[in-house]
Amino acid sequence: MSVIFILILISMVVAGSFLGLFIWASKSGQFDDSVTPGMRILFDDKKKQSKK
Amino acid sequence: MSEHLIAEQVVCHHCGDTCEQERIIYDDKNFCCQGCRAVYELFIDTGLQDIYADASRLKPEDHGKYDYLDNLEIANALHDFRSEDHNAITLTLPAIHCSSCVYLLENLRLFHDGNIRVSTNFVKQEVDIHYNPQTLSLKQLANLLHRIGYPPQFKSEQKKKQSNQLSIKIGVAAFCFGNIMLLSFPEYFGFNEQIDDSFQRFFAYLNIVLALPVLFYSGIDYLRSAWKGLKHRFINIDVPIALGIITLFARSVYEITSQTGPGYLDSLAGLVFFLLIGKWFQSKTYENLSFERDYKSYFPLAAYRVEADGTKAVPIAELEEGDNILIRNQEIIPADAVLMEGKASIDYSFVTGEEKPIKILRGETLFAGGRQVGESIRVQITKKSSQSYLTSLWNNQAFKTHDDLGTEAITNQISKYFTVTILLIAALSALFWALYNPENIWQVVTAVLIVACPCALALSAPFTNGNLLRIFGKNKFYLKNALSVEKLSRIDAIVFDKTGTLTESKSGEVQLVGELSAREKGYVRKLTENSMHPLSQKIKDSLPEDTSDYSFTHFKEIAGNGLQAIVDGHYVKLGSASYIDADLDGVPGSVYFSIDNEVRSRFKVKNQFRAGLADLIRDLPDYKLTVLSGDNDQERPELIKIFPSNTKMLFKQQPQDKLEYIKQLQAQGQTVMMLGDGLNDAGALKQSNVGIAVTEDVSTFSPACDGILEGGKLQRLADFLDFGKVGKSIIYASFTLSFLYNIVGLGFAVSGMLTPIFAAILMPLSSITIVAFSTLSGNYFARKKQLI
Numbered sequence: 001m002s003v004i005f006i007l008i009l010i011s012m013v014v015a016g017s018f019l020g021l022f023i024w025a026s027k028s029g030q031f032d033d034s035v036t037p038g039m040r041i042l043f044d045d046k047k048k049q050s051k052k
Numbered sequence: 053m054s055e056h057l058i059a060e061q062v063v064c065h066h067c068g069d070t071c072e073q074e075r076i077i078y079d080d081k082n083f084c085c086q087g088c089r090a091v092y093e094l095f096i097d098t099g100l101q102d103i104y105a106d107a108s109r110l111k112p113e114d115h116g117k118y119d120y121l122d123n124l125e126i127a128n129a130l131h132d133f134r135s136e137d138h139n140a141i142t143l144t145l146p147a148i149h150c151s152s153c154v155y156l157l158e159n160l161r162l163f164h165d166g167n168i169r170v171s172t173n174f175v176k177q178e179v180d181i182h183y184n185p186q187t188l189s190l191k192q193l194a195n196l197l198h199r200i201g202y203p204p205q206f207k208s209e210q211k212k213k214q215s216n217q218l219s220i221k222i223g224v225a226a227f228c229f230g231n232i233m234l235l236s237f238p239e240y241f242g243f244n245e246q247i248d249d250s251f252q253r254f255f256a257y258l259n260i261v262l263a264l265p266v267l268f269y270s271g272i273d274y275l276r277s278a279w280k281g282l283k284h285r286f287i288n289i290d291v292p293i294a295l296g297i298i299t300l301f302a303r304s305v306y307e308i309t310s311q312t313g314p315g316y317l318d319s320l321a322g323l324v325f326f327l328l329i330g331k332w333f334q335s336k337t338y339e340n341l342s343f344e345r346d347y348k349s350y351f352p353l354a355a356y357r358v359e360a361d362g363t364k365a366v367p368i369a370e371l372e373e374g375d376n377i378l379i380r381n382q383e384i385i386p387a388d389a390v391l392m393e394g395k396a397s398i399d400y401s402f403v404t405g406e407e408k409p410i411k412i413l414r415g416e417t418l419f420a421g422g423r424q425v426g427e428s429i430r431v432q433i434t435k436k437s438s439q440s441y442l443t444s445l446w447n448n449q450a451f452k453t454h455d456d457l458g459t460e461a462i463t464n465q466i467s468k469y470f471t472v473t474i475l476l477i478a479a480l481s482a483l484f485w486a487l488y489n490p491e492n493i494w495q496v497v498t499a500v501l502i503v504a505c506p507c508a509l510a511l512s513a514p515f516t517n518g519n520l521l522r523i524f525g526k527n528k529f530y531l532k533n534a535l536s537v538e539k540l541s542r543i544d545a546i547v548f549d550k551t552g553t554l555t556e557s558k559s560g561e562v563q564l565v566g567e568l569s570a571r572e573k574g575y576v577r578k579l580t581e582n583s584m585h586p587l588s589q590k591i592k593d594s595l596p597e598d599t600s601d602y603s604f605t606h607f608k609e610i611a612g613n614g615l616q617a618i619v620d621g622h623y624v625k626l627g628s629a630s631y632i633d634a635d636l637d638g639v640p641g642s643v644y645f646s647i648d649n650e651v652r653s654r655f656k657v658k659n660q661f662r663a664g665l666a667d668l669i670r671d672l673p674d675y676k677l678t679v680l681s682g683d684n685d686q687e688r689p690e691l692i693k694i695f696p697s698n699t700k701m702l703f704k705q706q707p708q709d710k711l712e713y714i715k716q717l718q719a720q721g722q723t724v725m726m727l728g729d730g731l732n733d734a735g736a737l738k739q740s741n742v743g744i745a746v747t748e749d750v751s752t753f754s755p756a757c758d759g760i761l762e763g764g765k766l767q768r769l770a771d772f773l774d775f776g777k778v779g780k781s782i783i784y785a786s787f788t789l790s791f792l793y794n795i796v797g798l799g800f801a802v803s804g805m806l807t808p809i810f811a812a813i814l815m816p817l818s819s820i821t822i823v824a825f826s827t828l829s830g831n832y833f834a835r836k837k838q839l840i
Contacts, residue, residue: 001248001251004251005254008235008258012231012258015227015231016227019223019224019227022223023220023224026216026219026220026223027216027220031216031219032173032216033173033176034175035174035175036171036172036174036175039151039154039155039174040154040158043151043154043155043158
């Protein structure tokens with residue numbers, strides 16, 4: 001049963017790294033603008049198309 | 053003559069410049085350079101040719117508009133980052149309105165090599181531009197943007213980057229809350245007897261570790277705010293919250309270390325999590341609106357100082373008394389000055405609300421905030437910009453920022469009674485248990501403080517106000533923050549500005565009654581082009597542009613009557629009925645037009661008051677109404693028809709007078725709402741309890757205020773005010789609900805039966821009930837009032 005100690009500690013580390021990812025994403029401004037990226041993704045690169 | 057000349061010049065289809073050195077014909081259109089042709093091609097390829105229908109491209113009068121950007125000092129202040137070959141700047145482009153705009157702007161590099169990278173923020177209508185200053189100057193960049201239809205706005209004040217600390221705090225609290233709950237599961241389900249003691253202890257200590265960031269990072273604001281409140285001898289809602297949080301933590305740590313129980317750390321984390329969610333819901337902001345503008349936003353960044361060797365752009369703040377500056381057509385006078393040279397015709401509508409431009413003679417004073425209409429003039433500064441007549445308004449007490457403790461919020465007003473009651477209950481139960489069973493004192497006292505922690509109470513107002521804020525926003529009524537919603541419910545006097553608020557600022561739709569040939573319309577336009585009277589301007593705007601070359605002589609403007617001239621050999625007159633023909637029985641509000649003394653038609657200028665104004669005023673019988681106007685009282689008869697007889701109407705009000713009037717009302721114990729539009733109302737807006745800026749287009753400048761209302765929605769003001777009052781009732785109902793929960797919880801606490809699991813259920817349950825109740829009832833009443 002003492003494996004639970006290790007398992008819980010590992011799960012904490014995993015969960016903590018996700019929290020870290022969230023904080024990083026938040027600080028790097030990924031949630032600042034939720035509208036424009038959605039528009040940007042729909043633009044085709046015209047130049048590449050005309051070469052086809 | 054001049055029209056004739058322009059017609060012969062070849063104008064570039066793209067940029068509007070004359071094709072002097074080069075002329076390229078492409079697609080049957082003229083271009084002045086290959087660049088313009090390439091851009092045209094790009095626009096056509098991408099289906100953006102509509103841009104050529106847009107008149108906001110660089111017109112001749114806009115040449116030199118951005119010259120001041122060549123001044124390094126000014127340019128430096130505008131940039132976010134500067135180096136030898138890499139500059140970064142954030143610009144506001146109010147013209148951004150669709151995804152094509154984003155596409156065009158982000159492909160700006162195709163127009164010019166110097167554009168390294170553009171990223172757009174659609175919601176904020178901002179672009180971040182990184183460019184190479186060696187191939188492209190800021191002035192060129194501004195001109196390029198202007199030419200493709202996005203005139204940039206430069207602001208001297210740099211917007212503070214909004215911190216997203218709150219969302220990180222919520223994330224941390226949610227993480228800890230979830231994990232503490234997981235680790236408490238054995239406790240919840242009663243497994244703790246089956247599992248090993250060492251596990252229990254391990255879980256409990258892990259919980260303490262997880263609770264630390266909740267208390268000292270996520271929840272620190274509550275502790276700080278409570279401390280700040282206490283220092284100012286004021287018990288805000290954060291005081292009982294902080295008391296509850298600290299007690300929760302202290303008692304849990306004590307229980308765990310002394311191995312007497314599992315502690316209440318799950319309740320602690322949940323409490324902070326819910327409180328933060330409430331804060332987040334309430335903090336809805338309108339990113340593209342600014343509520344804190346002062347006069348500087350209206351003024352240009354720079355003025356052109358006349359020096360021995362020509363003119364030089366200098367920042368407004370550096371203008372000194374005695375400096376000579378050049379003011380061009382449509383430019384704003386940055387400081388009080390004396391006219392030295394040129395014909396000044398100043399539109400003071402910013403300052404006084406009066407639309408009609410005023411003619412100024414040489415040697416007379418011009419006040420800051422006026423806009424020159426007509427030719428370039430040279431003026432000499434008499435007072436620094438910050439000390440000018442208009443700007444001195446900002447030195448008024450009303451503009452001094454004061455430390456906001458939130459003393460006005462409903463929640464904070466009842467929190468002192470709440471806190472005192474809780475402490476009393478804690479003391480009484482302590483007394484009881486001291487007589488009955490002294491061992492239990494601490495357990496009971498802490499239980500009381502824990503269960504009484506006003507989480508649900510603290511959530512009532514944020515969720516109700518946040519919800520109202522959103523509903524108002526959907527109706528184009530944008531309030532600054534949640535506190536403004538509460539203030540809205542206490543209003544009992546409303547003060548209206550007239551021009552731009554009750555009337556439409558681009559007011560007076562002109563309707564032509566009768567038929568006129570294109571040539572005759574040309575005559576009228578010619579006449580009106582020579583007059584600065586607001587009515588002439590309106591009639592002019594309603595007619596198509598006519599570049600035909602008419603002979604035009606004997607022009608005369610007779611004040612209060614009309615215009616006359618000999619155009620193309622005909623004697624034409626435009627003006628009031630009696631002026632055209634003494635016997636004519638005219639329709640009021642009409643302007644008549646005659647050719648060779650024969651009445652041809654009339655222009656009907658529609659009622660300038662906003663649609664639905666009369667209905668609105670009828671819906672506001674419970675409020676003390678006032679109309680303040682910078683104009684003269686010629687519209688009094690019209691106003692009397694709309695407003696009830698006890699309405700006070702004051703005319704020729706200076707900005708300072710308006711402010712003083714609001715002060716007077718407040719001294720009489722009234723809670724005043726001020727609705728205004730221009731700079732001339734800025735003082736009154738700030739002084740009033742709720743200042744609402746009424747504007748046609750919410751993204752244009754509006755003075756500092758508590759809310760921005762789109763002009764067309766003014767007629768719903770009565771509904772908004774009623775709904776604000778409904779919001780207050782919802783908050784009180786939520787309070788009652790949360791008190792009921794508290795009474796139940798306190799019952800358990802004083803009898804010494806508060807178990808951790810009971811607390812862990814009761815707290816989230818009460819919070820969720822309050823959240824559901826306040827938002828659902830808000831939506832219900834909004835639907836009833838047809839606001840959603």
